[in-house]
Amino acid sequence: MQQVFKYIFFLLPVFITAQNLKLSDKAEVSVITVGQGKNLYDSFGHSAIRILDRENRLDRVYNYGTYDFNTPNFYSKFAQGKLLYDLSSYPFYYFLRNYQQENRTITEQVLDLSTSEKQHFYNFLENNAKPENKKYLYDFFYDNCATKIRDVTTNVLGKENIDFKDELLQEHKTFRDLIHQKLDEQPWGKFGIDLALGSVIDKEATTKEYTFLPEYIQKSFANAVRAKVAVPLVKDTKIVFKKREEQSKLSIFKPFLVFGFLAILGLLITIKDFKTKKRTKIIDFIILFTTGIIGVLVFFLWFATNHTATKDNFNILWAFLPNFFVAFTVFKFKKWHRYYFILLIFLILVLLILSVFKIQVFHLAIFPILLTILIRYIFNIWYISDKKS
Numbered sequence: 300m301q302q303v304f305k306y307i308f309f310l311l312p313v314f315i316t317a318q319n320l321k322l323s324d325k326a327e328v329s330v331i332t333v334g335q336g337k338n339l340y341d342s343f344g345h346s347a348i349r350i351l352d353r354e355n356r357l358d359r360v361y362n363y364g365t366y367d368f369n370t371p372n373f374y375s376k377f378a379q380g381k382l383l384y385d386l387s388s389y390p391f392y393y394f395l396r397n398y399q400q401e402n403r404t405i406t407e408q409v410l411d412l413s414t415s416e417k418q419h420f421y422n423f424l425e426n427n428a429k430p431e432n433k434k435y436l437y438d439f440f441y442d443n444c445a446t447k448i449r450d451v452t453t454n455v456l457g458k459e460n461i462d463f464k465d466e467l468l469q470e471h472k473t474f475r476d477l478i479h480q481k482l483d484e485q486p487w488g489k490f491g492i493d494l495a496l497g498s499v500i501d502k503e504a505t506t507k508e509y510t511f512l513p514e515y516i517q518k519s520f521a522n523a524v525r526a527k528v529a530v531p532l533v534k535d536t537k538i539v540f541k542k543r544e545e546q547s548k549l550s551i552f553k554p555f556l557v558f559g560f561l562a563i564l565g566l567l568i569t570i571k572d573f574k575t576k577k578r579t580k581i582i583d584f585i586i587l588f589t590t591g592i593i594g595v596l597v598f599f600l601w602f603a604t605n606h607t608a609t610k611d612n613f614n615i616l617w618a619f620l621p622n623f624f625v626a627f628t629v630f631k632f633k634k635w636h637r638y639y640f641i642l643l644i645f646l647i648l649v650l651l652i653l654s655v656f657k658i659q660v661f662h663l664a665i666f667p668i669l670l671t672i673l674i675r676y677i678f679n680i681w682y683i684s685d686k687k688s
Contacts, residue, residue: 320355320357320421321418322350322352322355322357322414322417322418322421323352323354323355324414325352325353325354326350326351326352326354326355326357326414326417326421327349327350327351327352327409327410327417328348328349328350328409328410328412328416328417328420328421329348329349329350329351329407329408329409329410330346330348330349330407330408330410330448330452330516330517330520330533331346331347331348331349331360331394331405331406331407331539332344332345332346332405332406332407332408332513332514332516332517333345333346333347333398333403333404333405333513334403334404334405334406334542335403335481336401336403337401339482339485339488341401341403342481342482342484342485342488343478343481343512343513344445344481344512344513344514345364345398345444345445345513346363346364346444346445346447346448346513346516346517347360347361347362347363347364347394347444347448348360348361348420348424348448348451349361349391349407350417350420350421350424351391358390358391358392359388359389359390359391360388360389360390360391360393360394361386361387361388361424361427361428362386362387362388362389362394362444363384363385363386363435363443363444363447363448364384364443364444365384365385365386365387366382366383366384366385366437367385370382370383378599378604379603379604379605379606380438380604380605380606380607381436381605382437383434383435383436383437384434384435384436384437384444385433385434386424386427386428386432386433386435386447387428387433388424388425388428395539395540398540399540402542402543402545403540403542404538404540404541404542405538405539405540406517406536406537406538406539407536407537407538407539408517408520408521408533408535408536409533409534409535409536409537410452410520410532410533410534411530411531411532411533411534416455416456419455420451420455423451423454423455424451427451435447436605438607439511439606439608440474440500440508440511440607440608441508441511441607443511444513445510445511445512445513445515445516446510446511446516448516448520449463449510449516449519449520452520459526460525460526460527461523461524461525461526461532462523462524462525462526463507463519463520463522463523464519464522464523464524465505465506465507465519466506467506467518467522468506468509468515468518468519468522469506470509471503472503472504472509473500473501473502473503473504473660474499474500474501474502474504474508474608475493475496475500475501475660477504477509477511477512478492478496478500481512484547486550486553486554487553487554489554489662490554490662490664493660493661493662494593494597494614494618494662494665495596495597495600495609495612496608496609496612497601497608497609497610497611497612497613497614497659498611498612498613498653498658498659499607499608499610499611500608501657501658501659501660520532520533521533521536553664554662554663554664555663555664555667557664558664558665558667558668558671559667561667561668561671562667562668562670562671565582565586565671565674565675566670566671566674568582569582569674569675569678572678572682573678573681576682576685578679578682580629580630582675583626583629583675583679584626584627584629584630586622586671586672586675587622587623587625587626587629588622588623588626588627590617590618590619590622590672591618591619591620591621591622591623591624591625591626592623593614593618594615594618594619594620594621594622594623595620595623596618597612597614597615597618597620598615598620600612601615611659612659613650613653613658613659614650614659614661614665616646616647616649616650616653617646617647617650617665617668617669617672619643619646622643625639632679632682632683632686634683636679636683637679637680637683637684640676640677640679640680640683641680643672643676644673644676644677644680647669647672647673647676650669651669
């Protein structure tokens with residue numbers, strides 16, 4: 300959905316003087332939906348608008364999913380949620396060729412518009428694609444390449460003149476549910492997203508909010524009618540390119556299995572330590588250092604970025620930021636360590652309560668992690684108490 304065409308600013312010729320072009324009666328305005336790709340950032344699909352007018356030799360795509368790698372401080376702005384995305388306009392051929400090479404299905408919905416409405420669409424998009432107008436602050440859920448399609452259509456045709464029949468899309472899903480249904484082939488991507496995104500995405504989405512996903516933009520337009528005459532907005536739907544079937548690759552190295560194995564390993568080491576009344580110090584360092592590093596990331600995404608979806612992330616209760624600093628002190632226990640481990644156990648219990656009441660849905664793979672660190676924290680409390688006695 301966020302496909303980047305690095306070369307569009309340099310390689311694509313301009314065939315037409317846009318401002319002065321008058322579309323013919325046979326011009327077409329279409330909503331383009333691109334299916335899922337192989338990479339995590341391709342998993343959600345992509346949306347764009349196509350304007351085709353053979354009489355004027357015009358065939359252009361308007362793509363709200365591009366950005367400029369030459370933006371100053373690109374990576375810091377991307378991480379902070381401050382990166383501006385662009386509306387890019389270029390020949391449809393390049394758009395089509397790119398997604399054919401990626402083997403992604405392309406569906407076209409041709410809108411039933413009058414000649415004046417087509418012209419209004421074209422003028423609006425050409426004006427929006429000007430350098431002074433094309434940038435916007437991207438938001439994954441509320442302002443992306445898919446949501447822009449519906450916004451533009453409403454702007455051009457008038458909110459009062461179109462009914463998207465949102466009630467037909469109602470499936471009672473949360474934002475997290477909607478994300479998960481696109482990540483079946485990205486288990487580690489799903490784990491990373493569940494780790495990074497907070498409880499704010501566990502609220503039920505409205506049907507209009509479903510349209511942050513291109514699939515639901517396509518469904519939304521398929522249901523849409525002219526509000527006053529109940530005529531379908533889409534007059535024709537066609538497959539421009541059909542994905543070739545490929546054999547999916549299965550991997551046993553999925554998060555739950557990997558962390559489950561590590562949990563068993565941690566449990567065996569802790570049992571050995573308990574029997575010998577000795578402590579494998581490096582295990583405690585690794586646990587605290589790793590959870591602390593993750594805690595730094597969660598804290599940054601929550602408090603130091605503009606990303607709306609990373610707020611209120613209670614993974615911070617087990618990925619506790621101070622662990623990063625405490626890790627360097629556990630090679631020789633102090634009296635205060637006992638109270639610190641009690642605090643960590645309390646935080647994990649709070650997280651489990653939040654999980655039971657579904658205040659935040661946590662990835663299944665964190666529970667082997669929680670079991671491992673919980674047992675280790677309990678062992679360390681016993682070990683410190685035993686040494687004191």
